[in-house]
Amino acid sequence: MIINRVASPHSLYVVPGSVRGVAPSAGDGDGDDASGAAAVPSFREVFDKHARYVWRSLLGLGVRERDVADSSQQVFLVVHDRLGAQQVPPGALRTFVYGVCLRVASDFRRRAHRRHERLFADPPEPSQPPEQERAACHREALAQLDTVLATLPAPQREAFVLYEIEELGMNEVAAALGCPLQTAYSRVHAARRAVLAALGGSLDVEPRRRGGEAK
Amino acid sequence: MKEPLDPPRLRALAAPASALATGLSAARAREPNDAQLRALEAALTASLGAALTGAAVAAVEKAAAATGRPFASAAGSAAGFKLTAAFVALLAAGGAAAYRQARRAPASMHARDVVVPPAAQPAPAPVASAPPAAAPALDHPQALDAAPRARHRAIPADQLALIARAQRTLSSDPGAALALVEDNRRALAQSAFAQEADVIAVAALVRLGRTDEARTRADRFVARFPDSVHAARMRRIAAIIK
Numbered sequence: 352m353i354i355n356r357v358a359s360p361h362s363l364y365v366v367p368g369s370v371r372g373v374a375p376s377a378g379d380g381d382g383d384d385a386s387g388a389a390a391v392p393s394f395r396e397v398f399d400k401h402a403r404y405v406w407r408s409l410l411g412l413g414v415r416e417r418d419v420a421d422s423s424q425q426v427f428l429v430v431h432d433r434l435g436a437q438q439v440p441p442g443a444l445r446t447f448v449y450g451v452c453l454r455v456a457s458d459f460r461r462r463a464h465r466r467h468e469r470l471f472a473d474p475p476e477p478s479q480p481p482e483q484e485r486a487a488c489h490r491e492a493l494a495q496l497d498t499v500l501a502t503l504p505a506p507q508r509e510a511f512v513l514y515e516i517e518e519l520g521m522n523e524v525a526a527a528l529g530c531p532l533q534t535a536y537s538r539v540h541a542a543r544r545a546v547l548a549a550l551g552g553s554l555d556v557e558p559r560r561r562g563g564e565a566k
Numbered sequence: 567m568k569e570p571l572d573p574p575r576l577r578a579l580a581a582p583a584s585a586l587a588t589g590l591s592a593a594r595a596r597e598p599n600d601a602q603l604r605a606l607e608a609a610l611t612a613s614l615g616a617a618l619t620g621a622a623v624a625a626v627e628k629a630a631a632a633t634g635r636p637f638a639s640a641a642g643s644a645a646g647f648k649l650t651a652a653f654v655a656l657l658a659a660g661g662a663a664a665y666r667q668a669r670r671a672p673a674s675m676h677a678r679d680v681v682v683p684p685a686a687q688p689a690p691a692p693v694a695s696a697p698p699a700a701a702p703a704l705d706h707p708q709a710l711d712a713a714p715r716a717r718h719r720a721i722p723a724d725q726l727a728l729i730a731r732a733q734r735t736l737s738s739d740p741g742a743a744l745a746l747v748e749d750n751r752r753a754l755a756q757s758a759f760a761q762e763a764d765v766i767a768v769a770a771l772v773r774l775g776r777t778d779e780a781r782t783r784a785d786r787f788v789a790r791f792p793d794s795v796h797a798a799r800m801r802r803i804a805a806i807i808k
């Protein structure tokens with residue numbers, strides 16, 4: 352009863368790429384798996400390489416500042432389990448870690464929603480000394496962005512964060528989300544429209560939705 | 567990122583000083599600082615319970631080598647005491663980690679909960695005190711327990727309380743801890759805490775000097791839960807007692 356992998360809550364953390372048959376390694380461009388498929392990286396290596404963006408992406412995905420450390424830890428506990436059980440597909444570690452981040456953040460948002468807590472950052476403090484003006488400006492822009500992101504449907508938010516903030520390749524975004532490439536494009540596109548509408552920006556170039564067809 | 571079919575990023579398209587560009591840049595810069603990274607690493611190490619495991623095993627091996635014999639019926643001798651203490655420390659660490667895992671929550675990062683082991687120290691390690699940290703825990707994913715932690719999301723409060731009480735009692739009164747889990751054996755065996763109950767029982771038996779029983783139970787545990795998060799630890803203990 353206790354050990355039942357199928358029923359394990361961790362089985363929710365399935366590597367999407369391996370399920371959907373999307374080749375996830377195409378955009379794993381930072382060479383984190385260059386050591387070869389056979390060598391399982393040590394957990395410390397994984398931590399050193401991935402901790403910063405795990406933290407960052409969780410914040411983008413709606414985890415609050417004061418909970419991001421706990422959530423990051425949760426991500427790495429899952430990653431540790433999966434590495435130990437050799438369930439991380441070779442060449443797809445980064446996509447896999449992002450997939451776990453999506454899942455943990457999603458759980459977090461759901462819990463926060465149940466608690467009726469605010470999902471986005473607190474507004475910036477009302478007054479700042481002049482030397483902190485720039486920092487305040489950054490904080491304000493960030494708070495605005497977080498507010499908009501919190502209003503997006505989860506799939507759009509996830510696609511936006513992975514593509515626009517984490518700057519993954521569209522292939523990797525699709526693999527981490529476990530969706531077809533075209534779906535990833537349209538989610539990013541829809542999220543962009545919402546973000547632009549809310550932040551009042553305008554762009555010269557619209558995202559090329561048809562880019563995937565050139566493949 | 568360099569895929570030809572990827573549209574240009576918003577950050578590059580937006581006007582440089584616009585709220586959009588600033589916000590995206592700020593979001594991208596939202597990384598942990600070094601202190602936060604270190605705290606995260608320390609909490610992870612504590613969660614995985616590896617530092618203590620490594621240190622305790624090393625201490626056991628050292629003590630066994632010093633006496634020139636494997637641990638057998640040496641309870642009462644100084645070496646025996648050392649070994650027993652190390653075993654108990656080993657098990658207690660596992661129990662604490664399992665307890666946290668059972669709640670499906672990582673060790674909290676808040677200062678009141680985090681026990682960051684100060685430095686390496688030789689065995690014996692008292693059960694209730696802060697564990698010694700020596701092993702580079704994060705370097706050995708395979709040495710740790712790799713099985714996914716299957717637990718129910720909703721855990722009956724009485725069982726949780728029972729296990730927590732047994733774990734607390736383990737250091738001061740292993741007999742009572744053993745009695746607690748044995749008296750509730752039937753209920754616990756059906757619960758999400760079946761493994762934790764066994765681990766506590768083995769820890770208590772070791773501490774009570776009933777090493778034969780401890781070994782038998784550790785072996786039985788491994789046979790029953792080969793994929794458990796505790797299995798590797800129990801195997802190690804069984805091997806050391808032999």
